[in-house]
Amino acid sequence: MQVVHTIADLRAALRPFNAPALVPTMGNLHAGHLALVKAAVPLGDVTVASVFVNRLQFAPHEDFDTYPRTLEADCEKLAAAGCNVVFAPSERDMYPEPQGYKVQPPAELADILEGHFRPGFFTGVCTVVMKLFQIAFAEAKGRRTAVFGQKDYQQLMVIRRMVKQFALPIDIVAGPTERAADGLALSSRNGYLSEAERAEAVQLSLALRALGRDALAAADGLQRHLPALEERAMQGLAARGWKPDYLTVRRREDLQPPRPGDALVVLGAARLGTTRLIDNLEL
Numbered sequence: 001m002q003v004v005h006t007i008a009d010l011r012a013a014l015r016p017f018n019a020p021a022l023v024p025t026m027g028n029l030h031a032g033h034l035a036l037v038k039a040a041v042p043l044g045d046v047t048v049a050s051v052f053v054n055r056l057q058f059a060p061h062e063d064f065d066t067y068p069r070t071l072e073a074d075c076e077k078l079a080a081a082g083c084n085v086v087f088a089p090s091e092r093d094m095y096p097e098p099q100g101y102k103v104q105p106p107a108e109l110a111d112i113l114e115g116h117f118r119p120g121f122f123t124g125v126c127t128v129v130m131k132l133f134q135i136a137f138a139e140a141k142g143r144r145t146a147v148f149g150q151k152d153y154q155q156l157m158v159i160r161r162m163v164k165q166f167a168l169p170i171d172i173v174a175g176p177t178e179r180a181a182d183g184l185a186l187s188s189r190n191g192y193l194s195e196a197e198r199a200e201a202v203q204l205s206l207a208l209r210a211l212g213r214d215a216l217a218a219a220d221g222l223q224r225h226l227p228a229l230e231e232r233a234m235q236g237l238a239a240r241g242w243k244p245d246y247l248t249v250r251r252r253e254d255l256q257p258p259r260p261g262d263a264l265v266v267l268g269a270a271r272l273g274t275t276r277l278i279d280n281l282e283l
Contacts, residue, residue, distance in 0.1 A: 001079040003086045007135050010048075010087045017046040019142035024132050027051040027088075028068040029077050032178035032186035036147045037081040039175050043145040049078050050087040050132055052094060056102075057124030068191065087136070094131065102127045105158050112255060113267060114154050114278070117245045122158050129159055133170060144170045151177040151185050153267060153280040154255060177280075179205070185279045192275040201277060203240055204270055207233050207247060208281050212266045215249045216283060222249075222258060237270055244270035252282065 004010045014020055021044030023036045033049075040047050051074055058064035071088055078086055103126035109115075110122035129146075137144045148156050160172050178186045182202045193201055211233040218225040226249055233247040246269055251262035258264055264283040269276065 001075070001083055001086065003075055003088060005088055005090065006093050007089070010085070010135060011138060013085050014046060014048065014136065015139055017044075018140065019044040019144070020046050020048050020136055020140055021145040021147065022132065022136045023047070023049045023083075023147045024129060025049055025051055025074075026053045026067065026188070027074050028070050028188040028191070029074045030178075030186045030188060030190075032149055032151065032175075034077055034081040035178050036149055036175040037078060037083050039173065040145065040147045041082045043147070043171075043173065044143060046084045047082060048085045048087060048136055049083045050089075050136070052087075052089055052128070052132075054094075054124060054128040055091065056099060056127055057121050059118060059120065062118075068188065087132075094128070099127060103130050103162065105162060108256075109154075109161060109254065110158055112154075113246060113248070113250075114269065117269065122155070125155055126158060126162050130162065130166075133168060137170065145173055146170055147173045147175055149177065150174045151187070151279065153265060157255065185277075187277060189275055189277065192273075194273065197273050197275065200240065201272055203237065203242070204268055204272075204277055205279050205281070207237050208266045208268050208279055210236075211247055211249065211268075212264075212281055212283050215264065215266070222260070226258070233268075242270045242272050244268070245276075249283075 002013055004013055021040035023040050025033050037049055053067050055064055075086055102123050105122050105126050115122050156174055163170050163172055183205045184202045214229045215222055230248050234244045237244045249264055249266050251258045252265045265280055267280040269278045
């Protein structure tokens with residue numbers, strides 16, 4: 001496995017290949033990331049993972065400075081998962097000058113849910129992903145593939161829409177959410193949890209499952225009953241010491257409130273102690 005740090009070196013490493021498969025990450029890798037890498041391996045003739053903590057998607061009060069940087073351990077895991085090339089640029093490599101040009105996703109998708117509680121987050125995500133696409137796929141002659149985790153459900157939808165609207169010749173492949181034995185969605189931020197918080201953390205996925213069951217049971221009158229169901233789910237987590245941002249049922253198509261007959265997804269975000277966790281479940 002080759003580890004490169006500059007755009008020029010990545011392009012040189014990929015030049016002999018026709019069909020790169022890219023897995024963008026911020027490092028501090030866990031089994032969920034590695035599952036995405038393993039899914040990417042058969043999708044191209046070279047598998048690339050980027051490891052870059054992107055300042056543009058962090059608000060000033062968020063954990064950019066303390067986000068774990070574990071490149072050496074990440075590279076060992078990536079090599080074992082079948083990755084061929086790791087792109088681990090510095091901020092100076094990625095942003096040699098202030099990034100004045102940014103990708104602004106539409107408000108109706110990017111300013112709700114995660115975007116409401118993390119203003120500007122999806123602008124930062126779209127900008128860095130667009131830049132990674134330009135870097136990794138610049139000389140590709142065949143299929144171009146990028147693999148993203150379904151745990152970040154709204155992010156996946158935003159990126160898919162970006163690729164579609166810009167007519168980018170890139171296949172976006174979704175990897176299913178990887179979970180611990182108790183059902184907790186794997187996340188780099190799980191490492192922030194204390195032992196007691198880790199035992200409690202599974203309650204987020206349990207609350208989403210309960211909300212999903214309630215929503216399906218109320219299918220005929222879902223629009224009428226949904227606000228009360230969501231509020232009950234929020235209060236249930238709050239009673240356990242969580243600070244929930246949202247637990248909600250939305251239509252999968254565009255994450256707007258559901259209509260009769262829509263395919264549904266349950267999404268949630270809540271803070272346990274100082275750690276903010278997200279999860280989702282398709283119904």
